[in-house]
Amino acid sequence: xxxxxxxxxxxxxxxxxxxxxxxxxxxxxxxxxxxxxxxxxxxxxxxxxxxxxxxxxxxxxxxxxxxxxxxxxxxxxxxxxxxxxxxxxxxxxxxxxxxxxxxxxxxxxxxxxxxxxxxxxxxxxxxxxxxxxxxxxxxxxxxxxxxxxxxx
Amino acid sequence: xxxxxxxxxxxxxxxxxxxxxxxxxxxxxxxxxxxxxxxxxxxxxxxxxxxxxxxxxxxxxxxxxxxxxxxxxxxxxxxxxxxxxxxxxxxxxxxxxxxxxxxxxxxxxxxxxxxxxxxxxxxxxxxxxxxxxxxxxxxxxxxxxxxxxxxx
Numbered sequence: 001x002x003x004x005x006x007x008x009x010x011x012x013x014x015x016x017x018x019x020x021x022x023x024x025x026x027x028x029x030x031x032x033x034x035x036x037x038x039x040x041x042x043x044x045x046x047x048x049x050x051x052x053x054x055x056x057x058x059x060x061x062x063x064x065x066x067x068x069x070x071x072x073x074x075x076x077x078x079x080x081x082x083x084x085x086x087x088x089x090x091x092x093x094x095x096x097x098x099x100x101x102x103x104x105x106x107x108x109x110x111x112x113x114x115x116x117x118x119x120x121x122x123x124x125x126x127x128x129x130x131x132x133x134x135x136x137x138x139x140x141x142x143x144x145x146x147x148x149x150x151x152x
Numbered sequence: 153x154x155x156x157x158x159x160x161x162x163x164x165x166x167x168x169x170x171x172x173x174x175x176x177x178x179x180x181x182x183x184x185x186x187x188x189x190x191x192x193x194x195x196x197x198x199x200x201x202x203x204x205x206x207x208x209x210x211x212x213x214x215x216x217x218x219x220x221x222x223x224x225x226x227x228x229x230x231x232x233x234x235x236x237x238x239x240x241x242x243x244x245x246x247x248x249x250x251x252x253x254x255x256x257x258x259x260x261x262x263x264x265x266x267x268x269x270x271x272x273x274x275x276x277x278x279x280x281x282x283x284x285x286x287x288x289x290x291x292x293x294x295x296x297x298x299x300x301x302x303x304x
Binding site: 005006007008009010011012013014015016017020021036039056057058107110111113114115116117118122125126127129130131132133134135136137138 | 157158159160161162163164165166167168169172173188191208209210259262263265266267268269270274277278279281282283284285286287288289290
């Protein structure tokens with residue numbers, strides 16, 4: 001075994017992060033999956049449900065269950081793609097955008113906590129390495145689960 | 153929202169990693185939690201069950217359920233602490249060490265995949281940043297869940 005065990009440390013960081021992240025989501029009246037879906041739609045308006053699932057690394061059925069309450073609460077809307085009649089596209093509503101905005105300072109506090117010990121250069125490198133890991137894992141040949149790719 | 157969303161990317165990396173990691177664990181006849189517990193004991197022999205839980209960022213009851221089958225299968229042993237009669241310490245057995253050794257090449261392949269695009273310096277920095285994130289999240293005041301600290 002080498003001294004660096006990325007699998008293990010990445011899992012640990014995610015577990016250590018989870019209570020903070022969950023608290024933010026609860027304060028917004030959202031599940032973590034719902035909050036994540038909203039943030040993806042904020043950055044990428046007009047995704048299909050299955051595109052949103054791919055980008056979130058979850059199954060299409062899982063995403064459908066996540067999205068339903070958001071549609072019901074008016075945080076997300078689903079409309080016909082103007083260029084492709086049989087495709088339905090998801091978008092954040094103004095209410096959904098407002099919900100994210102309300103919780104942004106809390107998310108920022110968690111973000112700052114994650115990189116509290118790192119200077120600006122290190123933060124940028126850390127972000128780059130994380131994206132690189134996501135990319136490598138996502139584009140490497142046939143994956144164990146057969147899950148589809150979600151390049152960013 | 154800033155352009156770097158660490159919460160989101162860390163979660164995505166963990167999700168992208170999961171199918172690879174799960175496949176390795178299945179090939180070793182272990183659950184991910186069991187594999188993780190064995191690797192922790194490999195690096196830190198002689199932990200109590202609650203210390204092992206803390207280091208794995210899981211609840212003590214969760215760890216107890218994880219450890220039972222490992223004890224039953226003889227991959228882990230539990231013995232009285234020679235310096236503290238009422239403490240029971242967990243250790244990897246030779247059989248447990250062998251199981252980890254058998255699966256090491258597969259784990260190494262996953263490790264190499266995570267950092268496939270990074271040179272040696274970047275790998276070392278990435279490992280440092282991840283440990284720093286774990287440390288920041290772990291040592292910052294009262295945590296939302298009230299979970300205990302697990303400094304490394």
